[in-house]
Amino acid sequence: MTLGITWCGIEEAAAKYSLDVSLILKWVEEGVVRAEQVGKRVVRVHVDDLELKMQERSGF
Numbered sequence: 001m002t003l004g005i006t007w008c009g010i011e012e013a014a015a016k017y018s019l020d021v022s023l024i025l026k027w028v029e030e031g032v033v034r035a036e037q038v039g040k041r042v043v044r045v046h047v048d049d050l051e052l053k054m055q056e057r058s059g060f
Helices: 010-017 021-030 047-058
Strands: 007-009 035-038 041-046
Touching: 007 010, 010 021, 010 041, 010 047, 021 041, 021 047, 041 047
Parallel strands: none
Antiparallel strands: 007 041, 035 041
């Protein structure tokens, strides 16, 4: 888990964690990753949620 920054832009998160934006959006839609939206557009995602999901996928 991160210390300090808990939210980041979706494009930034995709680059930082080497994930496709479409996968992150899928996780947001499934309710696995919290997101802040403007209208229907996802603008920021919760970094801790992303990290937990990635750990789950890798088996750790």
